[in-house]
Amino acid sequence: MKIIEANQVKTSCYHCGEIVYNREFAIDSKSFCCRGCQTVYEIINKNDLCSYYTIENSPGINQKHSVRRGKFDFLDDQQIIKKIIHFQDDLHQHVIFYLPQMHCSSCIWILEQLNKIDAGIIKSQVNFIKKEVTVIYDYHKTSLKKVAESLTIIGYEPHISLNDIAAGKIKTYDTSQIVKLGISGFCFGNIMMLSFPDYFSFGNVEDAALKYWFSYLNLILALPVFFYSASDFFISGIKGIRQKNLNIDAPIALAILITFSRSIYEILSDTGSGYLDSMSGIVFFMLIGRYFQNKTYQTISFDRDFKSYFPLGVSIVNHDGFEKQIAVSDVKVGDRIRIHNDEIIPVDAILFLGKATVDYSFVTGESLPIEKTIGEIIYAGGRQTSGAIELEVVKEVSQSYLTQLWNNAAFDEKKEKPLRSFIHQISQYFTYILFSIAILSAIYWMINDASKVWNVVTAVLIVACPCALLLSATFTNGNMIRILNKYQLYVKNAFVIEQLSDIDTIVFDKTGTITEQSKAEIIYEGNDLTIDQCQLIRSLASQSNHPLSKSITSYLPFNKNLICKNYQELKGYGTIATIHQHQVKMGSAEFVLKRVNSFQSSGSKIYVSIDNEFIGQFTIKNSYRRGLEDVVNSLKSHFDLKILSGDNAAEEPHLKQLFGKNTELLFNQKPEDKLNYIKKLQLNNRKVMMIGDGLNDAGALKQSDVGIAISDDTNNFSPACDAVLAGEKFNILNDLIGYCKKEKTIIYSSFILSILYNFIGLFYAIQGDLKPVIAAILMPLSSISIVLLTTGLSSLYELKLKK
Amino acid sequence: MSIDNFTIKLILFSDMSAIFIMIGASLLLAIGFLIAFIWSVKNNQYEDDYTPSVRILFDNTSLDEEKINTLKNTEITRTKNK
Numbered sequence: 001m002k003i004i005e006a007n008q009v010k011t012s013c014y015h016c017g018e019i020v021y022n023r024e025f026a027i028d029s030k031s032f033c034c035r036g037c038q039t040v041y042e043i044i045n046k047n048d049l050c051s052y053y054t055i056e057n058s059p060g061i062n063q064k065h066s067v068r069r070g071k072f073d074f075l076d077d078q079q080i081i082k083k084i085i086h087f088q089d090d091l092h093q094h095v096i097f098y099l100p101q102m103h104c105s106s107c108i109w110i111l112e113q114l115n116k117i118d119a120g121i122i123k124s125q126v127n128f129i130k131k132e133v134t135v136i137y138d139y140h141k142t143s144l145k146k147v148a149e150s151l152t153i154i155g156y157e158p159h160i161s162l163n164d165i166a167a168g169k170i171k172t173y174d175t176s177q178i179v180k181l182g183i184s185g186f187c188f189g190n191i192m193m194l195s196f197p198d199y200f201s202f203g204n205v206e207d208a209a210l211k212y213w214f215s216y217l218n219l220i221l222a223l224p225v226f227f228y229s230a231s232d233f234f235i236s237g238i239k240g241i242r243q244k245n246l247n248i249d250a251p252i253a254l255a256i257l258i259t260f261s262r263s264i265y266e267i268l269s270d271t272g273s274g275y276l277d278s279m280s281g282i283v284f285f286m287l288i289g290r291y292f293q294n295k296t297y298q299t300i301s302f303d304r305d306f307k308s309y310f311p312l313g314v315s316i317v318n319h320d321g322f323e324k325q326i327a328v329s330d331v332k333v334g335d336r337i338r339i340h341n342d343e344i345i346p347v348d349a350i351l352f353l354g355k356a357t358v359d360y361s362f363v364t365g366e367s368l369p370i371e372k373t374i375g376e377i378i379y380a381g382g383r384q385t386s387g388a389i390e391l392e393v394v395k396e397v398s399q400s401y402l403t404q405l406w407n408n409a410a411f412d413e414k415k416e417k418p419l420r421s422f423i424h425q426i427s428q429y430f431t432y433i434l435f436s437i438a439i440l441s442a443i444y445w446m447i448n449d450a451s452k453v454w455n456v457v458t459a460v461l462i463v464a465c466p467c468a469l470l471l472s473a474t475f476t477n478g479n480m481i482r483i484l485n486k487y488q489l490y491v492k493n494a495f496v497i498e499q500l501s502d503i504d505t506i507v508f509d510k511t512g513t514i515t516e517q518s519k520a521e522i523i524y525e526g527n528d529l530t531i532d533q534c535q536l537i538r539s540l541a542s543q544s545n546h547p548l549s550k551s552i553t554s555y556l557p558f559n560k561n562l563i564c565k566n567y568q569e570l571k572g573y574g575t576i577a578t579i580h581q582h583q584v585k586m587g588s589a590e591f592v593l594k595r596v597n598s599f600q601s602s603g604s605k606i607y608v609s610i611d612n613e614f615i616g617q618f619t620i621k622n623s624y625r626r627g628l629e630d631v632v633n634s635l636k637s638h639f640d641l642k643i644l645s646g647d648n649a650a651e652e653p654h655l656k657q658l659f660g661k662n663t664e665l666l667f668n669q670k671p672e673d674k675l676n677y678i679k680k681l682q683l684n685n686r687k688v689m690m691i692g693d694g695l696n697d698a699g700a701l702k703q704s705d706v707g708i709a710i711s712d713d714t715n716n717f718s719p720a721c722d723a724v725l726a727g728e729k730f731n732i733l734n735d736l737i738g739y740c741k742k743e744k745t746i747i748y749s750s751f752i753l754s755i756l757y758n759f760i761g762l763f764y765a766i767q768g769d770l771k772p773v774i775a776a777i778l779m780p781l782s783s784i785s786i787v788l789l790t791t792g793l794s795s796l797y798e799l800k801l802k803k
Numbered sequence: 804m805s806i807d808n809f810t811i812k813l814i815l816f817s818d819m820s821a822i823f824i825m826i827g828a829s830l831l832l833a834i835g836f837l838i839a840f841i842w843s844v845k846n847n848q849y850e851d852d853y854t855p856s857v858r859i860l861f862d863n864t865s866l867d868e869e870k871i872n873t874l875k876n877t878e879i880t881r882t883k884n885k
Contacts, residue, residue, distance in 0.1 A: 105860070128854040129854070178844050182837065182841060186837045217826075
């Protein structure tokens with residue numbers, strides 16, 4: 001569609017950067033796209049914070065949709081305040097607000113200058129990765145509500161959800177991993193330095209005092225490594241033995257124990273200098289690997305549940321018609337609540353007053369909003385799109401139909417399948433082989449020279465530690481996770497990568513997953529429109545709440561809406577009105593053109609005429625994600641594909657053509673239906689991957705072997721998933737799965753490399769000639785070569801993703 | 804002569820005591836750094852490792868305020884003296 005602009009130069013809004021169509025909003029020789037943006041600029045300017053605009057260009061967030069006054073009234077309630085704030089003393093309160101709009105350095109700057117906007121705020125500090133701001137304020141001078149309002153008036157409305165008052169939400173940052181790492185590194189370095197005399201003299205240090213002092217110093221340094229840094233291996237190993245589940249930590253713990261014991265014996269009995277350098281070194285390297293692997297991407301919080309989707313505050317109406325804001329969790333059955341335009345309905349309730357058009361796309365997958373009549377029950381989770389309505393509450397928020405899904409057995413924490421990575425199985429084989437070698441060599445030496453038996457057996461167990469296997473796995477996983485993050489597939493943990501490589505069936509949700517919700521595709525065909533014609537059409541379209549009219553309204557550029565006289569809306573036909581002496585008609589072909597259109601295409605057509613002259617037509621259809629056809633074709637050959645949709649079967653012909661005859665397509669699926677379908681597939685020994693986006697997919701995502709939530713806005717996604725994929729990277733899904741399949745290859749290769757080093761070490765160990773210097777050389781050599789190989793291979797395979 | 808005697812003979816002292824003092828001192832210093840590291844980790848200084856990198860590039864605005872205040876003062880005294 002081309003808009004003919006007569007001699008107009010495009011300016012962008014000084015605040016948010018969007019194109020300015022209306023010259024009305026301007027001040028200080030700067031233009032703005034709407035009243036909201038101008039207001040925010042005035043506030044920022046008044047408080048002398050204009051550096052906001054110099055740090056980044058157009059840093060503001062578009063203020064087209066203003067925030068309702070009184071939205072934060074529920075923050076006056078003392079009970080709610082107590083639950084939200086993190087800390088309080090006689091003077092101050094601390095609160096952490098989540099601001100999803102944060103996106104640049106200007107945001108950081110202005111959010112740390114909040115004390116200039118509200119004098120009661122002492123200090124505010126931003127954590128950009130988590131998009132949080134910690135505000136410390138004096139609650140005698142200001143209040144929690146005023147802080148929230150101050151943030152809102154500069155364009156950063158805090159996202160306060162039901163999750164914020166849920167119990168036990170404060171997660172302390174786990175520092176012990178890093179401390180253990182630091183201590184083992186410190187001790188490793190110093191023990192190795194103190195062992196230099198021993199290395200250079202090949203075990204025969206001549207100065208007795210030197211040997212004495214350095215050995216005991218080594219022993220002291222090794223104590224924190226053994227008892228503190230290596231403690232996780234012991235705990236995990238013992239747990240594994242108790243549950244008869246030999247995992248990889250058990251043989252590692254055994255190796256560390258034997259190394260330490262033999263070293264103590266040698267030092268105390270003055271028969272040698274021990275292998276403390278190897279022991280602390282291997283602990284250090286393994287801890288690095290584990291830290292690298294467990295470093296999760298902090299902006300994505302995988303522990304969100306349905307509560308973070310629901311708002312915290314809701315308006316309750318009393319008998320006199322006065323609105324009061326209370327917390328959603330305090331709403332009782334029988335209460336009368338008022339839901340404003342664009343708000344989420346938090347509880348199951350009956351419509352009492354107003355016109356309800358509810359958008360359930362995130363919840364059930366239905367793409368078109370549903371109109372409800374008075375007396376009908378409206379289920380929680382939908383978004384009201386046609387103005388304010390009043391409802392009578394039928395169920396409390398924890399009892400609503402939607403949240404019942406979370407009571408399903410699939411979400412039972414206790415029954416979670418134990419994570420059995422393939423490396424645990426390999427380590428079992430490795431351990432058996434190791435013990436066999438130890439026993440065989442023990443037998444050999446018992447026959448030939450009994451004094452060497454203990455020497456040899458302990459040396460074998462020290463050298464052939466499966467530590468290399470753990471190193472291979474952790475560094476491979478850590479690097480692969482980092483690379484996957486680069487391509488915007490964020491996995492919950494390393495085990496997901498392995499699961500991804502095993503799947504054979506992929507189940508897709510439709511609405512929001514393979515279709516893009518925000519961009520219903522609108523195509524205009526007809527005469528080029530002038531700005532005035534756009535204004536006429538938009539003014540007419542914005543009168544109607546029909547979803548198709550709304551699409552047209554949002555498609556056309558924003559401008560002042562003109563007054564419509566004699567407005568008429570004829571259901572099934574279209575709308576008509578007189579605007580500025582022009583008769584504007586919008587609707588079906590029959591209505592506008594007075595002819596029957598026999599064309600049956602996927603999508604709705606809206607025809608437009610001005611003064612009975614046909615201008616053009618808008619075609620609105622489900623917009624499928626870019627590259628969908630290519631992705632489906634590449635996946636079809638490797639996996640079984642299925643589609644489960646909560647929507648009706650209107651798109652069935654198109655989907656059948658796209659996915660092929662062999663793909664099962666099921667429509668009108670409720671959340672439980674989806675979950676049960678996946679369960680059925682798993683009972684047939686299929687490994688299922690589910691891709692979905694909404695709350696209705698949560699059960700299926702949890703039940704499947706890998707649940708991927710696809711999201712166009714990573715702040716807002718479905719809980720219960722194992723990974724999040726950004727919508728724009730959907731077209732490389734096949735390549736991403738292919739990349740994950742390489743994980744096992746890389747781990748096997750580096751493990752084989754480490755076995756070569758083991759052979760060399762074993763060669764000396766079996767002969768009873770394992771000098772500490774040999775172990776001390778082999779250990780870092782093998783560790784570093786493993787790190788290099790895994791990093792190199794995983795980056796090599798990444799080249800396939802890059803294209 | 805074996806290697807370790809060679810390395811020790813580099814030290815000017817006739818006995819070995821110097822190396823003990825050196826090692827002891829360096830270990831104490833290193834332990835000091837270790838304690839500082841553990842303290843900083845426990846103090847949550849590494850909880851956010853991105854935002855400080857942005858924060859450091861901002862201009863210090865308090866200087867501007869001082870300038871404005873001194874300017875305001877001189878104007879007031881000037882008008883007062885009129």
